Amino acid sequence: MKETIKLLTEAxxxxxxxxxxxxxxxxxxxxxxxxxxxxxxxNLHVLKKxxxxxxxxxxxxxxxxxxxxxxxxxxxxxxxLTGLGTLFPQSLVGNxxxxxxxxxxxxxxxxxxxxxxIDHSFRNLYLDFGVLRKEDVPVHVGDxxxxxxxxxxxxxxxxxxxxxxxxGCAVMIETLKQLKTTPHEIYFVFTVQExxxxxxxxxxxxxxxxxxxxxIDVTDSGDVPEHKQHFEVxxxxxxxxxxxxxxxxxxxxxREWMVETxxxxxxxxxxxxxxxGSTDARAMQVAGAGSMAGGISIPCRHLHTPSEMVNYQDVQxxxxxxxxxxxNPVVLG
Amino acid sequence: xxxxxLSNAFGVSGSExxxxxxxxxxxxxxxxxxxxxxxxxxxxxxxxxxxxxTPAQRVMVxxxxxxxxxxxxxxxxxGLLKFETIGGFDKRVLLGKSLVIGKxxxxxxxxxxxxxxxxxxxRQSVPSIKSMYIDVGANSKGGTKVNIGDSATFxxxxxxxGGTPVEADSPPPKQGRVKGKAFDxxxxxxxxxxxxxxxxDFDLIAVFTVQExxxxxxxKxxxxxxNPDLAIILECTAADDLPxxxxxxxxxxPRLGDGPAITIMDRTxxxxxxxxxxxxxxxxxxxxxxxxxxxxxxxxxxxxxxxxRSGVPSAVVSVPARYIHAPAAVLDLADFWHAVELVQATLxxxxxxx
Numbered sequence: 312m313k314e315t316i317k318l319l320t321e322a323x324x325x326x327x328x329x330x331x332x333x334x335x336x337x338x339x340x341x342x343x344x345x346x347x348x349x350x351x352x353x354n355l356h357v358l359k360k361x362x363x364x365x366x367x368x369x370x371x372x373x374x375x376x377x378x379x380x381x382x383x384x385x386x387x388x389x390x391x392l393t394g395l396g397t398l399f400p401q402s403l404v405g406n407x408x409x410x411x412x413x414x415x416x417x418x419x420x421x422x423x424x425x426x427x428x429i430d431h432s433f434r435n436l437y438l439d440f441g442v443l444r445k446e447d448v449p450v451h452v453g454d455x456x457x458x459x460x461x462x463x464x465x466x467x468x469x470x471x472x473x474x475x476x477x478x479g480c481a482v483m484i485e486t487l488k489q490l491k492t493t494p495h496e497i498y499f500v501f502t503v504q505e506x507x508x509x510x511x512x513x514x515x516x517x518x519x520x521x522x523x524x525x526x527i528d529v530t531d532s533g534d535v536p537e538h539k540q541h542f543e544v545x546x547x548x549x550x551x552x553x554x555x556x557x558x559x560x561x562x563x564x565x566r567e568w569m570v571e572t573x574x575x576x577x578x579x580x581x582x583x584x585x586x587x588g589s590t591d592a593r594a595m596q597v598a599g600a601g602s603m604a605g606g607i608s609i610p611c612r613h614l615h616t617p618s619e620m621v622n623y624q625d626v627q628x629x630x631x632x633x634x635x636x637x638x639n640p641v642v643l644g
Numbered sequence: 645x646x647x648x649x650l651s652n653a654f655g656v657s658g659s660e661x662x663x664x665x666x667x668x669x670x671x672x673x674x675x676x677x678x679x680x681x682x683x684x685x686x687x688x689x690x691x692x693x694x695x696x697x698t699p700a701q702r703v704m705v706x707x708x709x710x711x712x713x714x715x716x717x718x719x720x721x722x723g724l725l726k727f728e729t730i731g732g733f734d735k736r737v738l739l740g741k742s743l744v745i746g747k748x749x750x751x752x753x754x755x756x757x758x759x760x761x762x763x764x765x766x767r768q769s770v771p772s773i774k775s776m777y778i779d780v781g782a783n784s785k786g787g788t789k790v791n792i793g794d795s796a797t798f799x800x801x802x803x804x805x806g807g808t809p810v811e812a813d814s815p816p817p818k819q820g821r822v823k824g825k826a827f828d829x830x831x832x833x834x835x836x837x838x839x840x841x842x843x844x845d846f847d848l849i850a851v852f853t854v855q856e857x858x859x860x861x862x863x864k865x866x867x868x869x870x871n872p873d874l875a876i877i878l879e880c881t882a883a884d885d886l887p888x889x890x891x892x893x894x895x896x897x898p899r900l901g902d903g904p905a906i907t908i909m910d911r912t913x914x915x916x917x918x919x920x921x922x923x924x925x926x927x928x929x930x931x932x933x934x935x936x937x938x939x940x941x942x943x944x945x946x947x948x949x950x951x952x953r954s955g956v957p958s959a960v961v962s963v964p965a966r967y968i969h970a971p972a973a974v975l976d977l978a979d980f981w982h983a984v985e986l987v988q989a990t991l992x993x994x995x996x997x998x
Contacts, residue, residue, distance in 0.1 A: 326914060327909065327914035327917070328917070350954055350955055351873075351954065351955040351956060351957050351998065352950070352951070352955035352957075354955075380908070380909055380939045380940060381939070382938055382939050382940055383895060383896075383897060383938065384895070385895065386895060393909075393939050393940030393941075394940070395909070451936075452897065452908075452936045452938070452939065453908035453909070453936050453939055504914060507914065508912070510914075510950075510951050511955075513951045514951050514952075514953070514954050514955030515954070515955075517953055517954050517955075518953075518954035518955075
């Protein structure tokens with residue numbers, strides 16, 4: 312599974328530009344799926360048919376990662392940028408941005424400390440292409456970049472960019488590969504544009520119209536020094552079963568099913584109450600006539616920076632929990 | 645060119661009927677069918693030209709009819725009117741402006757203290773919108789025919805800038821700059837009316853939407869109803885080409901006269917890359933100037949259209965204008981006609997595989 316994680320996290324795919332990631336996933340899942348389809352926004356729908364009268368279940372992880380876009384080029388040949396998704400401007404200084412065509416630029420700041428307002432903070436950043444003349448700038452307004460970071464296996468912990476949410480994609484791929492039989496009709500949907508407002512989940516959930524919808528995404532980890540607010544979820548303590556975040560309340564029956572399944576299968580779990588951010592589940596919950604929605608989250612340190620960390624055991628246990636959930640019939644009422 | 649007529653028309657969000665009636669009148673000769681939905685969105689269908697290969701394809705091209713304005717919220721005992729703003733305003737543009745109010749187009753003025761009466765601190769600041777009022781010349785509550793709930797807009801009349809008068813019966817000029825209110829988005833409506841004069845290889849669904857300025861409300865239900873295969877949104881966007889003495893490094897975009905602005909990404913929408921590429925390639929092949937809208941800011945009807953139902957590949961083409969959301973905007977007619985040419989030429993390449 313680490314091979315797949317390396318492949319996925321090193322791939323380029325900011326919001327709206329997920330083609331490369333989609334191709335990688337397509338290759339991985341094709342021989343395990345009944346159908347594979349790409350919808351108008353670019354979401355990848357992978358259907359695994361069930362054996363009986365199960366539920367229609369949609370499992371979603373998003374393919375896109377945070378990134379940036381060139382908003383203009385100044386008179387001296389430095390690029391100015393705007394964020395694709397939520398970025399912390401201070402964390403970008405000294406990082407390298409890689410563009411669709413492979414062009415690499417360094418991000419730096421004009422002045423410290425950063426202005427308080429986030430839009431002014433972005434104005435404070437610039438991209439250096441290493442050119443001496445404006446005419447030699449190799450990019451244009453509107454060109455998109457992601458961060459350039461290799462995957463590192465630290466042993467029990469994995470370090471990479473875009474673990475949000477390639478780790479969710481990897482979990483879904485692995486689950487599909489290992490899932491032998493299921494009573495349910497399962498749509499594994501790899502979504503686009505989550506980081507800019509769960510836009511891919513809005514349209515894919517409308518198309519699928521699931522009974523049950525589960526988002527597989529990362530969540531914060533409450534064990535780092537900068538954590539001022541108490542956050543119960545911690546890296547290495549098992550998958551986090553979503554109770555609520557700012558975008559949704561998980562359906563209590565669905566949450567109960569997850570908790571009971573974890574206990575019955577000796578899989579450690581935590582309960583997630585997140586006061587910042589949301590996932591594709593928020594969109595799936597209210598798409599069409601609505602669905603019973605919830606989420607399973609993988610604790611992640613340094614979220615939304617170019618260097619994110621997850622615990623490999625948490626990842627494997629998330630796969631186990633999904634397999635246990637999907638392999639058996641259930642009545643959720 | 646219908647821009648003059650449309651700019652002068654009255655159509656604050658929620659009260660678009662005057663604009664809609666005008667568009668129906670102009671578009672009727674080209675319409676195979678037309679309908680108005682419950683919110684007031686206007687749908688005009690132009691069927692694919694006979695013998696086209698893929699007439700089943702549905703392409704939705706939209707522009708919003710509404711403009712920013714005001715809503716009368718209270719009539720004071722002294723006859724002065726309190727108001728709410730409809731859509732986004734910079735309060736600095738409001739003081740002392742001339743308005744028309746309600747169906748009877750009653751004239752009024754947003755009042756202000758003259759410079760003679762201001763003390764030092766008052767000169768340094770702009771009063772809050774809450775403290776502003778509209779003067780319709782009444783002395784008492786009963787002294788006006790204005791009703792609570794009436795909407796109001798600026799009384800600005802469309803005009804050609806630069807000297808040479810344009811005769812009423814002469815063909816519309818292809819260049820030069822013009823001023824007027826509500827260019828956002830009557831300019832889109834005017835482009836869409838030009839596009840309706842042609843037939844294409846697909847069913848063209850021209851949709852004139854309502855209530856864009858107060859949260860993209862009309863487009864949401866319009867896209868659901870139209871259920872298109874792809875969409876092009878026509879807009880008026882803020883030009884950023886005025887001198888900035890303090891920020892010499894910055895080169896603002898888009899600029900008046902540099903052609904229609906194509907959106908790559910704004911605050912609510914990432915454009916479909918195949919459509920952006922088709923637009924830019926078409927512009928290059930046809931020799932039509934174009935530019936990109938500054939990424940990351942603003943939002944349009946595309947916000948709701950591209951995520952309607954199971955998703956709609958969409959693009960936005962805008963005419964840049966200075967001073968939008970203010971009494972008088974200025975745009976370059978060359979940009980307007982280049983936008984017409986660009987979208988027309990692009991539609992000729994449709995349908996494409998996305």
